[in-house]
Amino acid sequence: MSRHSRIFRSFLISYIVILIIPSLAGYMSYRTSIAVTQSISIENSLTQLQKSQQMLERRMAEVEGFTRQLALNQDLYVLMNEKQGDGDGNVYGIWKIMREVMVFSQTNDFLKNYYIYLRNYNVVLTPGSAYFRPEHYYENAHYADMNFAQWQTKLLNQAHSREVLPLMPFSLNGAQTSVISYMQSLPLDSFGKQSPATVVVLIDQKTIASLLSGVKDRYGGWTYVSDEHGNAVSMSGIGEDDIKAINADSAFDATKQSQFYQDDLVITTRSASTGWVYRAGIPRKALMENANTIKYISWSVTGAALLIGLIVGWFLSHRNSAPINRLLGVVREQFGKDEPIGRNAYDFLQGNISTIISSNRVLEQELNRQLPLIRDAFLRRLIAGEFQTREEIQAAAAQADTGLALRKGYVGILHVHGYAGLDTVEILNELSAARLLLKQSLRDVDSRILMTDLGSDRVVAIFACAEEAADEDPSRAAIQAVLDPFAAFMFGEYKITVTGSFGDPFASDMEVSRSYEQAKETMGYADYMQRKGFLWYADIRQESTTYYYPLDMELRLISTIRAGEEDEAKRIVQSVMQQNTEDRELSPEMANQLIGELKGTLLKLLDQKAFAESERFEDAKNRIMEIQLTGSIEAIRNELYAIIEAMCGMITSKKNDLHIRTVEQIKQFVAEQFSDADLTLYRIAEQAERPEKYISQLFKEVTGTNLSDHLEKVRMDNAAQLLRDKSLTVDEIAVQVGYNSSHSFRRAFKRVMGVAPSAFRQSFD
CATH class of the missing domain: 3.30.450.20 (PAS domain)
Incomplete structure (x- = not known):
């Protein structure tokens, strides 16, 4: 008989079972009348x-x-x-x-x-x-x-x-x-x-x-x-x-x-x-005088309810079996289920779908509630240069839902004037309101601008392109065209004077902190020179008495090389070279000191264990020592690129070796513990001392196979050996290879081997 008929029968039987309840309604009503009479009598007598x-x-x-x-x-x-x-x-x-x-x-x-x-x-x-x-x-x-x-x-x-x-x-x-x-x-x-x-x-x-x-x-x-x-x-x-x-x-x-x-x-x-x-x-x-009347009424109602219930149950069985069949069809298609989930399939599906929807809604509401805080924390860490790798920035940006690519743009600092001193609570409150109006008005002009507070009278603004328009370039002229009318509006509408400073454009998310530092330097220059309006880092005079190689830039270079991010490390070196050649006119002594600083950074990295154990250690060290300011800047930059490429290659090679060893340890652990029915991804990750998600992705990257599929394959291979031996029953073999249910074992064996366990055993007769 078709599945539709089985589900229909299940519903009909369920409704018949439910209809048995009205047959007991008379007795229950009778008992209720006793309870009510008793309760009233107790209450009256107690009173x-x-x-x-x-x-x-x-x-x-x-x-x-x-x-x-x-x-x-x-x-x-x-x-x-x-x-x-x-x-x-x-x-x-x-x-x-x-x-x-x-x-x-x-x-x-x-x-x-x-x-x-x-x-x-x-x-x-x-x-x-x-x-x-x-x-x-x-x-x-x-x-x-x-x-x-x-x-x-x-x-x-x-x-x-x-x-x-x-x-x-x-x-x-x-x-x-x-x-x-x-x-x-x-x-x-x-x-x-x-x-x-x-x-x-x-x-x-x-x-x-x-x-x-x-x-x-x-x-x-x-x-x-x-x-x-x-x-x-x-x-x-x-x-x-x-x-x-x-x-x-x-x-x-x-x-x-x-x-x-x-x-x-x-x-x-x-x-x-x-x-x-x-x-x-x-x-x-004395309590039973009024119960008989209720009893007769209850049995009459019971009979009528039973008859009507049979008719309604037949109709509902037809109506409700159809959506269950469709839902089960989706489950079989998506999850490979050959049989219905069970007699209570409707409750199972409805309950789980409702739970998923409710959980998703609650999670979405909670995330939306916390999103402004997460976004503000992300922006503060970004401009402070606390992120070490691009992957870390991209993961945090996705969590903060910025909606921007952060591949190119400008970082600016907007300053609210007229609140010097900050001596009273009233002034602080007014300044907070002015800062809030500034951010809200700027967001009304362009909702893509990312902003966070910097002190009591300043706001950091990041002008970057949207994710879907990553090829666009938010040029200086375009930003100026937005800010000039904005400043006029703020003064005319709220009598708030706004000035700003901007750093040089950033070309990647790792350079946002550099652009921010330049914007701070420009703001300091503007305060010192009493400049108003919007000032750009490129417009202020650069001193050439020293070279540009700040500590945070060196730390980012070290972090990116240690992470094996070759492109990002090259971009940092390019930024340093550009700042010191195009924006500054260094003397030969300062240029030699800059090259010495870069060499020192690379040598400090090379002395770490991750590089010292590599076969290419001596070659990389000699190449670093041989860098001299004798050729062109382009030649020096290319040599630095080559050394960075070699060092990142060492890291990648070491990572690959470590990943292979970790995967081999996982395989060994699975081979030893496959018979344990409680062997899960959590236990494997616990043994490997790594997070579950990391273990799952790593195994997939190295072997090309999901870890769960590998565990199932190991169990099936061992089950095939035991089936050839013929000394154990199929149920006993299921237990020995880690299955609590012989039914689950048979389905898994047929899915992996293509035949049922009994047919596989018969093929060796």
Whole structure:
């Protein structure tokens, strides 16, 4: 069946797999309804539980406020600090206190049952009664699990500060209930074992449970409140044993706010002020009331979606298989792929193409953002003469995207006048603006001019021909025709006076720094002579008392010869000779010194190791020593050219020998490590201690073959030997020659040898 049919089937199967999802949509919707209902129930229950918590804490705060009011009651303070003698008693004071505090029990159900114990009188005061013997009160109201002595010791004879006794069975006038007890000693700063008075508020757990009834009444279930120590404060709908069983179960996480435990959803919240824990249990069935409606709707939608999805899937399979076939055709044509990339070919191609486009766009934006900085740095290095070879300049120029050939042109320095002193920030800012206007206006006149700042009031401008017009000559007259109207425009538009100086024309990119140095010399001359306008190096008077051979020119000559760049070295010598013969009139003594300097430069080079090991060393040295100012300048120049040619030939020969040795080392390493499946260009470059790109280009130049093709050929040659032996299977041979996949090995073998491995083996039967 055709590839189109296979891809179509792959798409159709994929869509069918996707269409299985709607069949699960009903169940997922059902589960979602449970989750939503559960979430809403948890939220509502938690809100209700928090409201109940706030109410309970507010009521407990009222209880605490009650005890504080008692502590501030002057009558009670006097009463509890009176000294009681035998037979004495302040009956009126006790009666008055009873009447004053009775009102609290009538307005607050949390204060319905309380008593005040006065130690000096040994009397218990309640809202309506006074017990002059505590045992009489104990007969009417006592804890079921605490005898009189325990009650007296634990509650009456100890100091308490906002203590809460957990839920305990309690008998009140014969009626059985459970209460929590809030205890506070008076005065409030009583910290000893005994205090003058003790207030005990008995809060019925039914009263507390009524505050938590909102959660239980809405969903059913149960509520439970415990103090910070885990002791019960209130419970409704659940017993103490059940709570203990829940807390002891490892499946129950007491720190979670909500969780399912058995058939209940347990919601937990903790009070930040008291440390009490509030829990509510909601039956699972209460969460499911609204889920069935959603379930039926979900299954109906699922059926319709499945039917529509089958129709759409069939159509999309036809439509999407066509572009995939075309893309795979391009891949097979460009990369020699005989089979489709795989079932996920569309995602593979689309993802990789998108990645390439995105990466290219990001890279382009970043390069465009950094381009002005790169171009400015390149121009500064160029005019400073920091580049040693033409290749280095050309690579940097391409990176800076100058768009100019830099094979011929002029270097000039433009000076903005009128800002002497530079004493204030305002002047510096104005000067920066003037310099910016100068560059922008000059760029508007001719966008090909390259510019960079030179100090605060000067700009270096390079007038060179464009890359596509390398044969044009930007003559002095043409530059003058541009600059004169430009200077007039700057003065008329911005009142900025611009002067300039230019060096002699450069004939190659290596001479740009020379032209720049001449422009600086001309600018110095113009400043000294108070010259205005645009001045050229050729117009200023040249002194002939010394020769022209600056240090940077000598260093460039040394660098170019060491790099084997014969043409550039000859051009430097030509420039030196021209400067000293055409532009200067040297005396014979100065001419002899110049020739001596040139000879010294060549001899210094010749003493280096790269030349000393050459067989032509002595011949070159003798030729240098024999140069004398006896013939014509032309003869001396030709002799220098011949010596430079010989020295560059030594360098080229040495480079070739070094390249051949490096390639032989690479071949040896490949022959030893070809069986390693992880052998890559990176590892080969690492072993050769050279960059990957350098290794790849060098191998191609020396052998005429790509390094990857050589590695593959070595592996195939060894595989052919193993196939002749017939002791190993094809899969075993694939591993031994460095392939992780036998399929990749078979394809590579067929591509290199022209036949499949099995057919190659059969040819030797």
